[in-house]
Amino acid sequence: MEKKNYQFPDAAGHYGKYGGKFVPETLIAPLQELEEIYQLVKDDPSFQFELMQLHKDYSGRPTPLTFAGRLTKHFSKAKIYLKREDLCHTGAHKINNALGQILLAKKLGKKRIIAETGAGQHGVAVATVCAKFGLKCVVYMGEVDTQRQSLNVFRMKLLGAEVIPVTSGSKTLKDATNQAIRDWVTNVKDTHYIIGSVVGPHPYPMIVRDFQAIIGYETKEQIQQKENRLPDYLVACVGGGSNAMGIFYPFLNDKQIKMIGVEAAGYGLNTTKHSATLTLGREGIFHGMKTYLLQNKDGQVEEVHSISAGLDYPGVGPEHSLLKDISRVKYVSVTDDEALEATKLMTEREGILPALETAHAIAYLNYLMPSTLKNEIVIVNISGRGDKDLNTIIENLGKTK
Amino acid sequence: MIKKYIEEVTARREKVLSIFLTAGFPHKNDFVHLAEKVLQAGADMLEIGIPFSDPLADGPVIQYSSQTALENGVTIQDAFHFAEEIRKKSDKPLIAMTYANIVSNYGIDKFVTDASLSGFNGVIIPDLSLDEYDKFITFQKEDFDIILLATPTSSEKRIIALDEKSKGFVYYVSVTGTTGTRNGFTNEDISAMQKNRKLISQNKMLAGFGISSAENILQIQDFCDGVIVGSAVIKKLINNESYDSVASFVSELKKTCRIRE
Numbered sequence: 169m170e171k172k173n174y175q176f177p178d179a180a181g182h183y184g185k186y187g188g189k190f191v192p193e194t195l196i197a198p199l200q201e202l203e204e205i206y207q208l209v210k211d212d213p214s215f216q217f218e219l220m221q222l223h224k225d226y227s228g229r230p231t232p233l234t235f236a237g238r239l240t241k242h243f244s245k246a247k248i249y250l251k252r253e254d255l256c257h258t259g260a261h262k263i264n265n266a267l268g269q270i271l272l273a274k275k276l277g278k279k280r281i282i283a284e285t286g287a288g289q290h291g292v293a294v295a296t297v298c299a300k301f302g303l304k305c306v307v308y309m310g311e312v313d314t315q316r317q318s319l320n321v322f323r324m325k326l327l328g329a330e331v332i333p334v335t336s337g338s339k340t341l342k343d344a345t346n347q348a349i350r351d352w353v354t355n356v357k358d359t360h361y362i363i364g365s366v367v368g369p370h371p372y373p374m375i376v377r378d379f380q381a382i383i384g385y386e387t388k389e390q391i392q393q394k395e396n397r398l399p400d401y402l403v404a405c406v407g408g409g410s411n412a413m414g415i416f417y418p419f420l421n422d423k424q425i426k427m428i429g430v431e432a433a434g435y436g437l438n439t440t441k442h443s444a445t446l447t448l449g450r451e452g453i454f455h456g457m458k459t460y461l462l463q464n465k466d467g468q469v470e471e472v473h474s475i476s477a478g479l480d481y482p483g484v485g486p487e488h489s490l491l492k493d494i495s496r497v498k499y500v501s502v503t504d505d506e507a508l509e510a511t512k513l514m515t516e517r518e519g520i521l522p523a524l525e526t527a528h529a530i531a532y533l534n535y536l537m538p539s540t541l542k543n544e545i546v547i548v549n550i551s552g553r554g555d556k557d558l559n560t561i562i563e564n565l566g567k568t569k
Numbered sequence: 570m571i572k573k574y575i576e577e578v579t580a581r582r583e584k585v586l587s588i589f590l591t592a593g594f595p596h597k598n599d600f601v602h603l604a605e606k607v608l609q610a611g612a613d614m615l616e617i618g619i620p621f622s623d624p625l626a627d628g629p630v631i632q633y634s635s636q637t638a639l640e641n642g643v644t645i646q647d648a649f650h651f652a653e654e655i656r657k658k659s660d661k662p663l664i665a666m667t668y669a670n671i672v673s674n675y676g677i678d679k680f681v682t683d684a685s686l687s688g689f690n691g692v693i694i695p696d697l698s699l700d701e702y703d704k705f706i707t708f709q710k711e712d713f714d715i716i717l718l719a720t721p722t723s724s725e726k727r728i729i730a731l732d733e734k735s736k737g738f739v740y741y742v743s744v745t746g747t748t749g750t751r752n753g754f755t756n757e758d759i760s761a762m763q764k765n766r767k768l769i770s771q772n773k774m775l776a777g778f779g780i781s782s783a784e785n786i787l788q789i790q791d792f793c794d795g796v797i798v799g800s801a802v803i804k805k806l807i808n809n810e811s812y813d814s815v816a817s818f819v820s821e822l823k824k825t826c827r828i829r830e
Binding site: 180188189190191192193194195196197198336337342343346349350353354355356357451452453454455456461463466467468469 | 621622623624625626628629632636639644645668669670671673674675695696697698699700701704717718719720721722723724727731742745746747750
């Protein structure tokens, strides 16, 4: 028996000193309403049944836990398993949250859905569930991202969503999020904001984590079946941090399991072009939450960089900030080039083309595996597939050749 | 000090006119001159925005001015310096407006102390909710007011709580939305304002967001103690209108604030 169980957030939505609700007063009422509805449905069997049916029949869950034989052989150390969120409908874990939240929106009686997106995976997932449930969908996307993820823009439009390019600030995910929040402040009466990661004001980080935790719960059951034991390591990439929270959360009380969150080091930590928030940031207040933040000495948010649009974010989920401070999760980073190499490695060794976001988690295996033992188990969360990144991969691998 | 000043204006049966300017916009070198002109033209108070890279309560106009100010190299120290200079020539209330990260990064103790020393009488932090207030505001000074915002979506209970905590006045956000994106008010907006004003008993209530003309002021002046105009002024500056033309716009607004029922 554990003496002390991990239990966050507190009633006010704080993860230690992080989290909370730093938003304009207009949004307090809808946040309270969202929290009330969520508390009601959380333990409501009919809601959970409906969601499980959708996961199963629409999204294709449970996703497999694949033994990566040739990758294991490549390192000749611990056994490597892959949690295959890339096989979810729409190609990434983002659908888990989108399905949960669209059911919440229905309960709230909201007719219009808005979302922000970076890589476009969350935007596609939201546009998909809106198509399925017949709700109007508006997706905010940084102009820079609409260019590097043009395939996903087209997909969203095909799904009937209106995609609004955001031209303010750095024209990436952070600005798309600002714009989505501004839309929500304006259209709060009929609109639900489906935020895409474990970020934003309370209760969002908690709700998104809970909807993503299905990744970890399935993993726990699957590894018990296959190996009759729990893993030794969990590895996941961290931008906002939803796929990582999803796989980590159900294991947080299993204290012997080591968890590693991999951030984007971009061109390198010694440059200004990275998104390694937990590695190099410090406490700040951003997008409604207190959390680690990449900011200059005056408190202005830095423009960040990652080859993967989904990790290109100067903040991070507040729960990760706590998990870092209490040393429950170790946060590391890998560069753009390392991620590209890892994309090749995974594709050649396992026949799985990972998203560039996911490739960051895979790249860290180069550092992790040498210190593991043959009888240990490492599980990597394959948060999404890489079809959307083919243009970027072709451009960049072409360059280095 | 702010409260007393507002009471003096309303005792003359006038509405308070508060004008928002972004610190160092359009230019750093003659911002103090612009601020003085606006005050001379009849503004009762000045709100000075300390720019933040991610102003999520602001519409495109103030976003643009904040971004330009940052590009002009405007820092929090500059804003304090502007206040010092303006204070030499005017006794009217000066209020800082900025986001929580700017304040917490500077340190709340240091912010309250330095802002107050430089001549500011209070601060408005649009993303500091009542829920976070106690943990955030760990240092206060008698003569430096933390002004809170109330909105049409706030519950009655919450408006009463906001009114109890707010000092200086209550900033009533008259429409849902960001700054400067709406023009004029629906009957629904006005009846919400009317209803909410009755709940506010500890403070005077100034209305902001969506007020861009004398007509707008006429629409709501029976239901508030004053108005705050920001984006409409900034828009003129973006369009390169002269400071004199901005000043005459301010005079015209203040004239409307003097019309007695």
